[in-house]
Structures are given as C-alpha cells and as structure tokens.
Amino acid sequence: MNDRIVHIVDDEAPVRASLAFLLTSAGFAVRTHDGGPSFLAGLIDPAQACLVTDLRMPEMSGVELLEALTQRGLYVPAIVITGHGDVPMAVAAMKAGAFDFIEKPFEDDVLIEAILRAGALADSRGEPAPAAAEIRQKMALLTAREQEILSGIVAGLPNKTIAYDLQISPRTVEVHRANIMSKMQAKSLPELVRMTLNVNVAQV
Known part of the structure; x- marks a missing residue:
C-alpha cells in the first residue's frame, strides 16, 4: 500500500484539503481532484492508485465515477464517503465496485483503516476474503x-x-x-x- 497514491475526489475544496491533510499526516501520498472527470483525465497508473470519492457531486457522482472506471476496464480500490448515506446508495456503490462505504461524520481511523484494507485486497489481486x-x-x-x-x-x-x-x-x-x-x-x-x-x- 505504501506505493499507492490516494486520489481524493470531492467537489468541496475544504473537504479535499481536510482529507488531504489527514491522509498525508498518516503517511499516504495524496492527490486531490475537484470531480470525477478531472480524476479520470489525470489517472496515469491505475495499478498504483486508491480512490476516496464523495458520493454526491454535481458533475459526476461517486457511483458514476466507479461505473466509468469499470467501462474503461480499470480497477481502482475505492472508498465512497457521503453525508447522505442510505441503503440504496450503499448498495449502488458496492455494486459499482466500491470496496467500502463510509458515512460522515467518521473517525479518522475508520477511513485510514479502510484505505489500508482496500489496498491490501488489491495487492492480493482481489482475492475475496472470506471465501x-x-x-x-x-x-x-x-x-x-x-x-x-x-x-x-x-x-x-x-x-x-x-x-x-x-x-x-x-x-x-x-x-x-x-x-x-x-x-x-x-x-x-x-x-x-x-x-x-x-x-x-x-x-x-
């Protein structure tokens, strides 16, 4: 996971800055994006990426971003965060390929541990656990x-x-x-x- 870059996708600048500070302090390499299109345009090495994306964004939702990655045949371990979570959105995010779904507000450790688990699963070539x-x-x-x-x-x-x-x-x-x-x-x-x-x- 140490070699992965955590890409933060959120349309709100204060949120991007807060998450970037948290994850940088935790030792992650971080890049921020103001929306799904800018993330997709700048994604150079999907194999070394981990995604933390907001669910509700005006131009492209978090679910739509995950679906766009799938359509391109790309797999990036993804954590979806939202302040408006409910069961249908959780299911939609998981079906679109999200590794985890976290509702705001959340403890810092919850996000950090989710990123570590997502990266570890991807590093193991996606072998599901448990079987x-x-x-x-x-x-x-x-x-x-x-x-x-x-x-x-x-x-x-x-x-x-x-x-x-x-x-x-x-x-x-x-x-x-x-x-x-x-x-x-x-x-x-x-x-x-x-x-x-x-x-x-x-x-x-």
Missing part, C-alpha cells in the same frame, strides 16, 4: 425470514419497504437485520452487501 464457500456456510445459518430480509437489503430496499412487503413491523425488520449481521459476522452494511454479492445472491 465464497465460507460465506455460503454462514448464509445457511439464516432462517427463511432472515434470507427474505437479506434479499431486500441487497436489493436496496429500506426497512419500511421490506416490512410492508413481508407484512411485519419495521422494528421486527431491524431485529432480524441485527441477527443477520451477527450470523454473517459482518461489521458494517457495506461488508454485508459485499459478502452477499460475492456469492451472487442478489439477482438484480
């Missing part, structure tokens, strides 16, 4: 109702919609969701979505 077989074993522990709720989560549905579809209360969905996170040993929503997508459970 798909292990994920399937964990999914086998889910009840039928929990599997229904997991499918709704990965489809990007909010709790209220899942509750309405299954004719249960939103609070019951929250309890099942907590049980799912525990059984899957997922520490965050992005991790849960990534694990599920890795075994092609989401048919969307």
